[in-house]
Amino acid sequence: MKPVCVLGNGQLGRMLRQAGEPLGIKVYPVGLDAEPAALPIAQSVITAEIERWPETALTRELARHPAFVNRDIFPRLADRLTQKQLLDQLGLATAPWQLLADRSEWPQVFSRLGALAIVKRRTGGYDGRGQWRLRADDTASLPAECYGECIVEQGINFSGEVSLVGARGEDGSTVFYPLTHNLHEEGILRTSVAFPQADAAQQQQAEAMLSAIMHALNYVGVMAMECFVTPEGLLINELAPRVHNSGHWTQNGASVSQFELHLRAVLGLPLPQPVVFAPSVMVNLIGTEVNLAWLQQPLVHLHWYDKAVRAGRKVGHLNLTDSDSSRLADALNALVPLLPPAYASGIAWAVAKL
Known part of the structure; x- marks a missing residue:
């Protein structure tokens, strides 16, 4: 099997590498400043864990690589202007929006969009920044x-807020996980909850929307779509052309994780429909030191990124899965005294969802 080079060597690249090991797939997460000659680029399939990157010796080399999957899609979706234009072209529901070109436009903005305006940088802003x-x-x-x-x-x-994680193969086939319920605080994902069966109408709408996007782009691999739940249905908030934080629960709660599914797609391997066998919860670890007491809980799977701990930085996550919702709730409540107080509200939200 061909090796896979992942542009970006953060936690997503590391988890792609881990997912490749049981299949005998060599995955190389590479930093932007890596020397192309030191990597098996010529014979590799290229993917990315990031949507945008500066020009370096490596990225110049990859820009010419014939097996850089989705190479021309990344910049289109990394820019919120062209991302929103795509959604409008496809007739998919999203929040009313416009480019903010000049401060003189504010009276017209509030007249058209209402009393609350959400301003977002076209590129680079995430986790509540920008x-x-x-x-x-x-x-x-x-x-x-x-x-x-x-x-x-x-x-x-x-x-x-819900998200749909799905994948499309080279042959146009698509598979999807059940919708994930997400809680954000200050723009950062804190907790996710997924069930084997999602709301049927929401799942159908979400799959139709994400299918339309992936087919229009001829996209290959895993893509995530974040949506708002409204009385009129789902509104697309943002797209991520990669494996996604809200899909981390699939590592322990599905027959095939989002990371393995992405590798299968970019390598042209079979894409089975993932089987989700029990409710799952993911707790993001943000700016929190590792606490090995978490491992005393039998349902806890710790995924630690081995990054320097800083305020607001994602440094790991905890996955919990169990077919007995009350047992899962008990395990979540047992984590509360083992985590900083800021986690209590997110865990209470997850328990209420079960």
Whole structure:
């Protein structure tokens, strides 16, 4: 089997490497400053764990590589302007939006989009960074360099957030996991909950939308779609052309993880429908030191990224899966005293979902 080089050597690249080992697939996560000559690039399939990257010797080499899967799709989806334009072209539901080109546009923005405006940088902003929630008397706080470099969306009154992780093969076949329920705090994913059976209407709508996107782009691999739940149905918030934080539960809660599914897709291997056999919960570890007492809990699977711990930084996650929801809830509650107080609300949210 061909080796796979992953542009980016963060935790997603590491987890792709781990997923390749049982299949005998050699996966090489590579930093942007790596020397091309030191890597098996010529005979590899190329994928990425990041959507955008600077020009380096490595990225110049990869830009010419014939087996860089989705190479021309990454920049299109990394820019929120062209991402939103794609959704509009496909007629898919998303929050009303526009490019924010000049401060003189604010009266028209609030007239068209309503009292709450969500400003997002076109590129680079994630985990709550590069985003602003503004009302008419707040606009002076927006940095001047944002104009022309941001889009502005209508603030949506949603009842929940869900994501769909799916994959498309070279032959156009698609498979999907059940919808994942997500809790964000300050723009960062804190907790995810997934069930073997999702709401049928929501699952059908989400699969139709993500299928349309992947087919339109001729995309190959795993893609994630984040949505708001509204009374009128799902609204697409953002797309990620890669394995995704909200799919980490699949490592322990599905027959095939999102990481293995992505490798299968880019290598042209079979894509079976993943089997989800029990409710699962993922707890993101954010700026938190490792605590080996977590491992006293029999349902806990610790995934530690071995990164320097800093405030706001994702340093690992905990997966818990059990067919008995009450036992799963008990295991989650047992984690509360073993984690910083900020985690209690996210765990209570997950327990209430079960």
